[in-house]
Amino acid sequence: MLSHDQITAVTRLRHDLHKAPELSGQEANTARLIASFLRSTRPDKILSGIGGHGVAVVYQGKAPGPTILFRAELDALPITEASALPYRSERESVAHLCGHDGHMASLAGLGLLLGDTGLARGRVILLFQPAEETGQGARAVLADPQFAGLRPDYAFAYHNMPGLPLGALAVAPGPASCASVGLRLRYLGREAHASSPEAGVSPAPALAALMADLARYAAPCRMDAGFRLATICHLNMGIPAFGIAPGRAEVFVTLRALSDTALERFTADVEAQAKACAGGLEVQISHHDQFSASINHPDAVAYITRAGQMLGLREADFDLPMRASEDFGAFSQSAATALFFLGSGEGLPDLHDPYFDFPDALIPTACSVFQSVLMQITSDADCYNRV
């Protein structure tokens, strides 16, 4: 458990991070702040510049054992903060409105505890990952040669969840967050005079047919294996003039499914439909903001559930998997992972809302969950065989 002084230190760290937010891929200063905060905990190594501005703080145990990774995110959002907090963002149009400042402070708290007690067994990696909001950071970290020697057996991360009671816990085995991808579909035809549209090639009929097809996936449906959600995020056709029949159109659509393979099939179906609607138009398709599904491993979940019981945390009434995506899913492919959720309070503005602010009171709770998980794994003789 964090001491009073440690709680004061990590709370101050969060406020410092909150004041100086940085966008995905530009988190150089945040990374420096984290590394300098944790240097006093005497880790065995601090690696920086992983997958961009990622920082891995490594604590080696006295005896061999599994590698356990805990992850927080470095990045903030391109939104102007609306609150009048004394530590509000000092940067125009950039703010920590997803609570990543709080996630970093929680992980830094675990670093303080490790600095006090050392690690009996195994190895702990505190990973401060860049570019979560764009879905690029986790993959970039995994692809970085510096990370090759740090491959974890277990990986844990949490996201705070406004609307749930403060400190209430939600975790379950299986899918925790959806796989998603942004498709940019472009129809290229030819403009014509609006009085002779037949002389050109308009994308309007193709667009109408595609919209009708995508509407089948627009309504919320059950979160079972057949779950498919398509959200049309942007449409653009022709130019705003009454004298010109349009020659090109563009659609941004975000697709979601419960697994990476289900998303691949969904993407192939939408692409085939987009081409089938095209008629004489050229079709261009590109993929953006790709997120893997986070799949929770039952053993990793059991450690979190037990931590919640030992700490007396109430169970949150929260449906899993959540529809949103989390790039933590990229770690699910090579480690036993658990993504869990902690309530950040009822009546709190939503994530990404200009008034959102992470509650400081959640930092010690999150830190205690991490510490409990760590103690359970390092004292579990079978922890190797379980993975």
Ligand SMILES: [Zn+2]
């Ligand atoms: Zn976010």
Ligand SMILES: [Zn+2]
């Ligand atoms: Zn977030």
